Amino acid sequence: MSDLLNEVMQRDDLISPGISACVGCNVELxxxxxxxxxxxxxxxxxxxxxxGGVGVVGYGATTGAKVPVFFPLLDNTAPMxxxxxLQYEREGRDVNVVAFAGDGATVDAxxxxxxxxxxxxxxxxxxxxxxxxxxxxxxxRSGSTAKGSWTSxxxxxxxxxxxxxxxxxxxMVMAMHDLPYMAAASVAYPQDxxxxxxxxxxxxxxxxxxxxxxxxxxxxxxxxxxxxxxARLAVQTAFHPLFEVIDGDFTLDRPVSEPKKVHHYLSxxxxxxxxxxxxxxxIQRVVDRRYRRLQALVSGTGSYEAxxxx
Amino acid sequence: MNRIKVVNGNExxxxxxxxxxxxxxxxxxxxxxxxxVEYLGQYVADDELDASMSEVESEHSAMSILQGASLAGGRxxxxxxxxxxxxxxxxxxxxxxxxxxVVMAIVNREMISPQTVWGGPQDxxxxxxxxxxxxYVESNQEIFDAIVQAFRIAEDEDILLPVNVxxxxxxxxxxxxxxxxPPADDVAEFLPPYEPDHILxxxxxxxxxxxxxxxxxxxxxxxxxxxxxxxxxxxIPQVDEEYAGLTGRSWGGLTxxxxxxxxxxxxxxxxxxxxxxRVAVDNLRDEGRKVGLLKIRxxxxxxxxxxxxxxxxxxxxxxxxRNVSFGWGSGIxxxxxxxxxxxxxxxxxxxxxxxxxxxxxxQMLQDAINELVQLDCEAVDAPCRWLHNPQRSGDR
Ligand code: SF4
Numbered sequence: 001m002s003d004l005l006n007e008v009m010q011r012d013d014l015i016s017p018g019i020s021a022c023v024g025c026n027v028e029l030x031x032x033x034x035x036x037x038x039x040x041x042x043x044x045x046x047x048x049x050x051x052g053g054v055g056v057v058g059y060g061a062t063t064g065a066k067v068p069v070f071f072p073l074l075d076n077t078a079p080m081x082x083x084x085x086l087q088y089e090r091e092g093r094d095v096n097v098v099a100f101a102g103d104g105a106t107v108d109a110x111x112x113x114x115x116x117x118x119x120x121x122x123x124x125x126x127x128x129x130x131x132x133x134x135x136x137x138x139x140x141r142s143g144s145t146a147k148g149s150w151t152s153x154x155x156x157x158x159x160x161x162x163x164x165x166x167x168x169x170x171x172m173v174m175a176m177h178d179l180p181y182m183a184a185a186s187v188a189y190p191q192d193x194x195x196x197x198x199x200x201x202x203x204x205x206x207x208x209x210x211x212x213x214x215x216x217x218x219x220x221x222x223x224x225x226x227x228x229x230x231a232r233l234a235v236q237t238a239f240h241p242l243f244e245v246i247d248g249d250f251t252l253d254r255p256v257s258e259p260k261k262v263h264h265y266l267s268x269x270x271x272x273x274x275x276x277x278x279x280x281x282x283i284q285r286v287v288d289r290r291y292r293r294l295q296a297l298v299s300g301t302g303s304y305e306a307x308x309x310x
Numbered sequence: 311m312n313r314i315k316v317v318n319g320n321e322x323x324x325x326x327x328x329x330x331x332x333x334x335x336x337x338x339x340x341x342x343x344x345x346x347v348e349y350l351g352q353y354v355a356d357d358e359l360d361a362s363m364s365e366v367e368s369e370h371s372a373m374s375i376l377q378g379a380s381l382a383g384g385r386x387x388x389x390x391x392x393x394x395x396x397x398x399x400x401x402x403x404x405x406x407x408x409x410x411x412v413v414m415a416i417v418n419r420e421m422i423s424p425q426t427v428w429g430g431p432q433d434x435x436x437x438x439x440x441x442x443x444x445x446y447v448e449s450n451q452e453i454f455d456a457i458v459q460a461f462r463i464a465e466d467e468d469i470l471l472p473v474n475v476x477x478x479x480x481x482x483x484x485x486x487x488x489x490x491x492p493p494a495d496d497v498a499e500f501l502p503p504y505e506p507d508h509i510l511x512x513x514x515x516x517x518x519x520x521x522x523x524x525x526x527x528x529x530x531x532x533x534x535x536x537x538x539x540x541x542x543x544x545x546i547p548q549v550d551e552e553y554a555g556l557t558g559r560s561w562g563g564l565t566x567x568x569x570x571x572x573x574x575x576x577x578x579x580x581x582x583x584x585x586x587x588r589v590a591v592d593n594l595r596d597e598g599r600k601v602g603l604l605k606i607r608x609x610x611x612x613x614x615x616x617x618x619x620x621x622x623x624x625x626x627x628x629x630x631x632r633n634v635s636f637g638w639g640s641g642i643x644x645x646x647x648x649x650x651x652x653x654x655x656x657x658x659x660x661x662x663x664x665x666x667x668x669x670x671x672x673q674m675l676q677d678a679i680n681e682l683v684q685l686d687c688e689a690v691d692a693p694c695r696w697l698h699n700p701q702r703s704g705d706r
Pocket of ligand 1: 023050
C-alpha cells in the first residue's frame with residue numbers, strides 16, 4: 001500500500017456506517033475513499049442515483065454523511081455547487097464543493113449544466129461514478145452504457161440483443177473541456193484513485209473532473225466478491241484506461257502495453273452473456289481505436305509541452 | 311437626497327437590484343429581459359455593484375446557482391421571461407419548497423406557440439401555484455420599489471419564501487419613464503443583511519439538506535409553507551407601509567383601489583394595463599358614471615379578504631385578463647376573483663385582451679365598463695368576451 005493510501009485509510013470515515021448499498025457495491029467504497037481524501041471542510045452533492053438512494057443524503061430527519069450533504073436535482077448538481085462556491089469565495093472561505101454523481105446525472109441529464117460550469121471554470125470537484133446506467137431504479141440504460149449490455153430498457157430478445165450503441169467515451173468528452181485537472185480512475189486501483197482525488201483538491205481553482213468506472217454486481221450480473229476484479233479487468237483490457245489531463249497535457253497512468261482482449265472483461269458480466277463473437281469483435285474494435293487515440297494524445301501533448309518549454 | 315432618473319423598466323429593475331446589494335446574480339439573456347442582465351453586468355464591470363455574477367448556459371442553471379448560493383448564505387437575484395421560466399420550472403418549484411429567499415424579476419412575455427416574443431403574463435401566471443410570492447406591478451417606479459421590498463419580504467424570518475416581481479414585457483421593460491431613487495443609505499437601512507440559519511450548507515455546522523422525506527414530514531413542510539404564504543398577507547402591507555415612510559410612496563400593499571369608495575361597478579386589473587384603466591375610469595366618472603378600479607398587486611398569496619371587501623358591495627365587476635385559463639373558458643384572474651367572492655351573488659364579466667403584446671386601449675376598457683353598467687343581473691355566467699382591436703382584426 002502506498003504511503004498516501006495508508007495515511008488516507010487512517011482518517012475519519014465521513015460516510016455513516018450502515019448505508020444500504022448492495023453487497024459488494026464498489027461505489028460505496030469509492031465514495032468513502034473520496035471523502036476520506038478530501039476531508040471535513042467539504043460539502044457534498046449527491047444527485048438522485050444509487051448513492052442517494054442508499055441513504056447517504058439521509059432519510060427524514062437523519063443524515064448519512066458527516067459533512068453537509070444535499071440532493072441536487074438529477075440535472076443541476078454542478079451549478080448548485082457553483083453557486084455555493086461563489087458565496088464561500090465572497091466570504092473568503094476555502095471549502096471543497098464536491099459532486100458525487102452517477103453517469104445518468106452526468107453523461108445524460110446533467111451534461112449541459114455540468115459542461116456550462118466546466119466552461120466557466122467554476123471551482124468544483126466533480127466525481128462521476130459510472131455504473132453504466134440508472135441502476136438504483138432497476139437498471140435502465142444511459143448514454144454511458146456499453147454496447148450490447150442487457151438493461152431493463154434495452155432487453156435481449158428475438159430481434160434485439162441489448163443496447164445498440166457504443167458507450168459514449170465520456171472521459172474524452174471531459175478531457176476536451178481543457179480543464180485544469182481531469183482524470184479517469186478505477187476503484188480497483190485505490191492508490192491511483194486517492195492520488196487523483198488529492199491532486200484535484202490541490203488545484204487551487206477551476207473545474208476538476210474525475211471519471212470512475214464502477215462495475216455494478218447487482219445490475220451487471222456478477223457476484224459480490226468479483227466486484228474489484230471486474231473493475232480491474234476493465235482497466236487491463238483498456239476498456240477503461242486510466243489517464244490524467246492537466247492543462248491539456250495527457251498522461252497514461254499504468255499504461256497497458258499489451259491489453260488483454262476485451263472478452264476477458266465482458267465474459268465476466270451476465271449483461272453481456274448473449275454477445276456473439278462478431279459483437280464482441282465490434283466492441284474490441286472500438287476499444288482498440290479509442291486506446292490508440294488516447295496514446296496519440298499522450299505522445300502528442302507531451303511533445304507539445306516539451307516544444308513550448310524549449 | 312432623492313434623485314430623479316429617466317429609465318426604462320429594465321433599468322429601473324437593475325437600479326433596484328444594485329441598491330439591494332445581492333451577493334450572487336446568475337442570469338441567462340432572453341427578450342425582453344436581456345437589458346436588465348446587461349445593466350447588472352455593467353455595474354459589476356464598473357465596480358458599482360459588488361456581486362458575483364455568473365453568466366450561465368441556461369435559466370435552469372441560473373436558478374440552480376442561486377439555490378447553491380442561497381444555501382451558502384448569500385442574497386441572490388435573477389430575472390427571466392416566458393420560455394426561460396418554463397425551462398427553469400424544475401428548480402423554480404424547488405426554491406420555495408427549500409424556503410430560499412431568492413428574488414427574481416419576471417419580465418412577462420407570452421408563451422409559445424404560436425411563436426411570439428411580445429408581452430403578456432401567461433408565463434408567470436401559469437406558475438402561480440408553485441409556491442412563490444408573486445407581485446405584479448404597473449409602472450417603472452413600482453418595479454423599482456417592489457424589487458427593494460421583495461428582498462425584505464423574502465428574507466423576513468416569518469416568511470422565508472422567494473419573490474417574483476412581474477412586469478409586462480415591452481410595455482414596461484422598454485418604456486421610458488422618470489423614477490425617483492431613494493438614497494442608497496436609506497435602502498441599506500431598510501434591508502438588513504441576510505443571515506440565515508434555517509437551512510445552510512456549512513462544514514462547521516453540518517446539516518443534511520433535503521434528505522429523502524417520507525409523506526408525513528412532507529405534509530408538515532407543505533403546511534408550514536402554506537402558513538408562511540398566509541403570513542405574507544400581513545407582512546407585505548407592513549413592508550409597503552415602512553417603505554412609504556422612507557420614500558413617501560405606498561402601492562397599497564396587496565391591492566390598490568382607485569375611486570372605489572362610492573363606485574357601483576368596478577374594473578379589476580393586473581399589471582401595466584392599470585394605467586389605461588385609471589384613465590378609462592376618470593373619463594367615465596366625468597360622464598357621471600360611478601365606476602372604480604381595483605388593481606390586484608399580489609397574486610400569491612391571494613388577497614381574498616381585500617378583494618372581497620373591495621367588491622362585495624358593488625353591483626357588478628369586470629375582470630380584465632391578459633392571459634387565458636385553458637379549460638375554464640376564462641382568464642386566470644377572473645377565476646381567482648370569483649373564488650374570493652364565492653359566497654356573493656355578484657354578476658361579473660371577464661374580458662380577455664392584450665395577448666401576445668396586443669394593445670389594451672382606454673377605449674376598449676371604457677367599452678367594457680359601459681357594457682358592465684348595462685349588465686343584466688341575471689347574466690352571472692356570461693361567457694368571457696374578447697377585446698379585439700378593430701383596426702387590426704383585418705390582418706391576416
Ligand atoms: S445497484 Fe450497483 S451501483 Fe447501485 S448500490 Fe447496488 S451494487 Fe452499487
